[in-house]
Amino acid sequence: MHILLPAGATLVALALAVWGGLRTRQSPSWLAFSAGMLLLAADEALRAALASFAAPAAAFDLERWRLVLAGLRPGVWLLFSLGYARGNAAESFRRWRAAAIAIFALWAAIAAAGWKHLLVAVDARGAEEVAPATPVGPAGLLLQILIVFGLAAALENLERTLRAAVGTMRWRVKFMVIGLGAILVMGIFSAGQALLYSSVSWRAEALNTLALLVGGLTAVVGMERTRRATVDLYPSPGGMRGSLTILVTGLYLVLAGVVAQLSLAVGGIDTMPLKSFLIMVALLAASAVLLSDRVKLWWGEFAMRYLHRPRYDYGRIWRECAEKTGSIVAPARLCREMAELLSTALEALSVTVWRMDGTRGQLALAASTSLPHKDGIAGPVLDAAAARRLAEDAQPFNLEAVPAPWAEALRAAAPATFPHGGDRMAMPLCAGGHLLGVAVVGDRVRGRPFTNEDRRLLRTIGDHLGASLLNLRLSERLLESREMEAFQKMSAFFIHDLKNTASSLSLLLENFRVHSENPAFRQDALKSIEASVTRLRDLIGRLGRLRETPETNKQPCQVAEVVDEALAQIAIPRGVRLLREGAPPPPITADRRQIASVVTNLVLNALQALPPEGGEISVSTATRERQTIIAVRDNGRGMPREFVENSLFHPFRTTKSGGMGIGLFQSRMLVESHGGRIEVESEEGRGSVFRVVFPAAGA
Ligand code: ADP
Numbered sequence: 001m002h003i004l005l006p007a008g009a010t011l012v013a014l015a016l017a018v019w020g021g022l023r024t025r026q027s028p029s030w031l032a033f034s035a036g037m038l039l040l041a042a043d044e045a046l047r048a049a050l051a052s053f054a055a056p057a058a059a060f061d062l063e064r065w066r067l068v069l070a071g072l073r074p075g076v077w078l079l080f081s082l083g084y085a086r087g088n089a090a091e092s093f094r095r096w097r098a099a100a101i102a103i104f105a106l107w108a109a110i111a112a113a114g115w116k117h118l119l120v121a122v123d124a125r126g127a128e129e130v131a132p133a134t135p136v137g138p139a140g141l142l143l144q145i146l147i148v149f150g151l152a153a154a155l156e157n158l159e160r161t162l163r164a165a166v167g168t169m170r171w172r173v174k175f176m177v178i179g180l181g182a183i184l185v186m187g188i189f190s191a192g193q194a195l196l197y198s199s200v201s202w203r204a205e206a207l208n209t210l211a212l213l214v215g216g217l218t219a220v221v222g223m224e225r226t227r228r229a230t231v232d233l234y235p236s237p238g239g240m241r242g243s244l245t246i247l248v249t250g251l252y253l254v255l256a257g258v259v260a261q262l263s264l265a266v267g268g269i270d271t272m273p274l275k276s277f278l279i280m281v282a283l284l285a286a287s288a289v290l291l292s293d294r295v296k297l298w299w300g301e302f303a304m305r306y307l308h309r310p311r312y313d314y315g316r317i318w319r320e321c322a323e324k325t326g327s328i329v330a331p332a333r334l335c336r337e338m339a340e341l342l343s344t345a346l347e348a349l350s351v352t353v354w355r356m357d358g359t360r361g362q363l364a365l366a367a368s369t370s371l372p373h374k375d376g377i378a379g380p381v382l383d384a385a386a387a388r389r390l391a392e393d394a395q396p397f398n399l400e401a402v403p404a405p406w407a408e409a410l411r412a413a414a415p416a417t418f419p420h421g422g423d424r425m426a427m428p429l430c431a432g433g434h435l436l437g438v439a440v441v442g443d444r445v446r447g448r449p450f451t452n453e454d455r456r457l458l459r460t461i462g463d464h465l466g467a468s469l470l471n472l473r474l475s476e477r478l479l480e481s482r483e484m485e486a487f488q489k490m491s492a493f494f495i496h497d498l499k500n501t502a503s504s505l506s507l508l509l510e511n512f513r514v515h516s517e518n519p520a521f522r523q524d525a526l527k528s529i530e531a532s533v534t535r536l537r538d539l540i541g542r543l544g545r546l547r548e549t550p551e552t553n554k555q556p557c558q559v560a561e562v563v564d565e566a567l568a569q570i571a572i573p574r575g576v577r578l579l580r581e582g583a584p585p586p587p588i589t590a591d592r593r594q595i596a597s598v599v600t601n602l603v604l605n606a607l608q609a610l611p612p613e614g615g616e617i618s619v620s621t622a623t624r625e626r627q628t629i630i631a632v633r634d635n636g637r638g639m640p641r642e643f644v645e646n647s648l649f650h651p652f653r654t655t656k657s658g659g660m661g662i663g664l665f666q667s668r669m670l671v672e673s674h675g676g677r678i679e680v681e682s683e684e685g686r687g688s689v690f691r692v693v694f695p696a697a698g699a
Contacts, residue, residue: 006048009209012216013041019223026230029083036076040183040212042069047209063134063200064118068111070187071143074150075103077184081157085165085173087232087372092157103150110146114139119200133199141198147191155184157235164235167343167369168350168417168443172231176222179215186211232372297347297445311453317345321461325468331355334472335366335437338465342441343369345461346454350421350443352414353429354379355469356436361387363410363438370417370443380409382435390428391435394466396450396458399426399440414440422447425455427462431470439465486652497539501532552591552673559595559628559694560584560621566596567619570603575614582620585628588694594670595630601663602632602690608656609636609688626696635687644682 017037023030046066050059082096083089093100111118117137136144162170162177186208194200300311320341328334335353343351350370354363363379365371382390386406399407400423407426416424424442428435439462444450450458508528515521564580572578599619606617618633639648647653649668654661668678675695682688 003048003051005206005209005213006044006051009212009216010041010044010048012213013037013044016216016219016223017041023223027083027089029080029086029089032076032080032083036073036080037216039069039073039076044209044212047205060119060121060134064115067118067136067140067143067200070191071107071111071146072104073187074147074154075100075107077154077180078103078150078157080180081154081161084158084176085161085169085226085231085233087234092235096153096157099153103146106146107143110139110142114142118143133197133201135199136194140200141195144191144194148188148195151184151187151191155181155188158184160235161233164233165231166340167348169231169233169369171349171417172225173222173233175225176219179218179220179222182211182215182218183208186215230372294445297448300347311451312345312457314457317341317457317461321464325464329472331469331472332366334465334468338461339367339369339439342439342458342461345457346441346444347448348441348444350414350417350424350441352440353465354410354413354438354440356382356387356438363413365413366437368414371414379413380406382406382438387435390438391430391433394428394430394459394463396425396427396455396462398450399424399442410438410440414442416442418443418447420447422449425450425458427458429462429466429469431463431466434470436466436469436473490652494539494543497535501535501539504528505532552594554589554591554674556587557590557592557595558584558587559590559630562590562592562595563599563619563621563630566599567603570600570607573607573614576607576610577614577616579616579618580620581618582622582631585621585623588628590674590694591670594674598667598670598692599630599632601667602692605663605690606632606634606636606688609634609638611636615687628694628696630692631689633687633689638684638686638688639682640684641682644680648680649678 014037017034020030020034020037024034043066046062046069050062050066078096078100079093082092082100086092114137117139119140120135120137158177158181162173165173190201190205190208321338324334324337324341328337335355339351339353343349350368352368352371353366355366356362357364357378361382361384363382365377365379371377383406386404399411410426411424414424421443424440427439427441429437429439439458441458505528508525511521512525560582561584567578567580603617603619610617615635618631620629620631620633622629622631643653643655649664650661651665652661664678671678671692671694677693679691679693680688681691
């Protein structure tokens with residue numbers, strides 16, 4: 001075996017280890033990178049040493065050390081993949097902590113307990129020469145399994161990071177992911193080979209050296225791209241579904257098994273690793289091409305010129321836009337998704353969305369495909385005149401051509417990443433004549449200038465984003481004011497009760513000072529205190545019931561009976577005619593007390609809806625299609641249609657001066673907890689009918 005390649009790879013890995021070590025201040029994950037590279041360097045150095053050793057015994061020991069060190073790699077690369085370019089690194093570490101500890105613990109256990117069984121000893125094999133393949137013992141096989149799964153987990157995490165990146169961020173991270181990916185893929189590959197043939201083949205292992213050289217140099221490009229800029233990506237933790245890594249690793253393990261059996265059968269084992277290596281190189285090259293924005297742009301232009309396709313797939317962009325603005329309710333997330341949409345649609349790597357914070361003209365960073373994402377970083381301040389002009393214009397403009405200080409500040413806040421990225425365009429995000437933010441789009445692939453078509457697309461998406469931001473802002477305000485209104489109404493009611501209780505208690509206290517010796521007074525005072533406590537309890541109980549679903553005590557009951565009992569409790573004023581109609585329905589399972597309280601509430605409402613001179617109320621019970629119905633009809637003032645549709649049954653909506661607007665809200669809750677519903681028919685000036693409908697038993 002030639003010594004030059006492993007020696008060269010050692011140097012590359014050492015250089016990367018040192019470079020990574022210098023970065024540890026940027027992020028602790030570089031420590032793992034450095035350690036990973038040191039492990040690779042040690043591996044290559046050992047291989048170089050092996051290549052120059054002739055004595056099988058010494059070589060056997062070195063091989064064993066190599067295998068043990070290789071077993072450390074999965075854990076180390078997993079740690080790196082969890083932290084690299086991630087804004088939520090701490091969260092990723094927490095999620096994977098158990099797995100990482102398990103990997104290191106398994107490694108230690110296998111290395112310590114299975115030290116003798118990592119490789120099959122030389123005398124046991126009875127072979128004289130070292131290469132080309134060293135048989136692996138049972139502990140060695142376990143270690144190879146650990147390597148396959150650990151490296152696949154690291155690779156899967158790197159893939160996740162790459163998937164979360166768009167625009168400039170992707171440009172920065174993709175070469176590191178591809179380079180390191182190549183090294184990890186080869187690690188999985190050679191561990192897979194070792195598993196299949198139960199031996200460490202020198203030929204398969206030599207491919208690791210090549211991968212380290214190629215991948216290491218690719219990673220250098222990646223490192224250079226993140227040298228000065230922090231990249232903060234937020235990959236979603238989600239499952240592994242749709243992961244290319246898992247798919248490819250799984251396929252590889254299955255296919256390699258089949259191919260290995262075939263080649264064993266036809267005897268072509270020697271050339272197989274080389275073929276697999278070429279396949280891997282082709283896969284890597286294809287992924288680099290697929291990830292290249294230049295290639296995408298070139299294909300777009302080619303298709304437009306020769307296939308007469310429009311530059312943009314408006315249908316798709318519009319669908320995506322509508323889907324995002326329609327389904328996302330958090331402004332920060334909306335901005336992020338729209339920045340990514342702008343970046344992919346316009347092939348501009350750096351898109352930054354600034355949101356206007358209040359009315360002072362202060363811009364705050366909302367999303368960016370090039371700047372590390374820290375929500376709400378303060379940006380430049382727009383003076384009132386500039387903000388007004390932008391809102392009036394609502395057109396994309398060339399940011400480079402505006403000499404004003406605010407434009408200068410905006411340019412500095414979102415600097416261009418590429419020297420030849422072309423002019424930056426800015427699009428004011430407005431709606432309803434207000435400026436809600438600004439989107440800055442720059443760093444187009446090959447610095448392509450913005451055509452009219454590009455501007456139109458930018459404007460359309462910008463307008464849409466502006467309108468959605470305004471919508472979100474308005475609904476936020478509406479919600480806040482509703483909450484405030486509800487709170488005020490509720491507190492007014494409860495404060496009234498509390499005040500009454502407090503004043504009766506304070507009166508009592510004053511009298512107590514004078515009459516405390518009088519036993520009759522003390523007796524009375526105790527009673528008053530008891531009554532106050534009951535009132536307070538009742539108040540708390542009512543407050544509590546507003547939130548909870550009520551507890552029900554359901555038993556078979558005769559609805560007609562319950563209705564009669566409830567009516568008997570109500571004092572009917574003079575001038576009001578109360579009719580009791582209908583036949584008694586069959587018994588249903590319900591909570592008597594709750595049904596009675598619903599009926600009482602409906603009848604009281606009906607009474608209050610009647611004019612002072614009186615009217616007619618009819619309460620009927622009936623069965624229709626096996627449903628039990630209680631209807632309360634009055635010929636009172638009725639309700640406007642708008643009120644029935646939007647306010648009835650909502651808490652605190654009342655038209656009465658002393659009303660609280662809780663009765664119907666609570667009634668509906670009670671009826672629904674029985675699986676029933678309340679139907680309403682009402683006509684202004686003519687009266688209303690409230691129908692409580694209980695479903696047929698077993699329906
Ligand atoms: P409250 O009676 O305390 O106002 P409710 O929830 O029982 O609370 O009723 C809410 C509102 O619905 C009432 O203020 C009234 O405007 C309207 N309403 C309820 N029942 C009737 C009815 N039978 N006729 C007319 N309006 C009604």
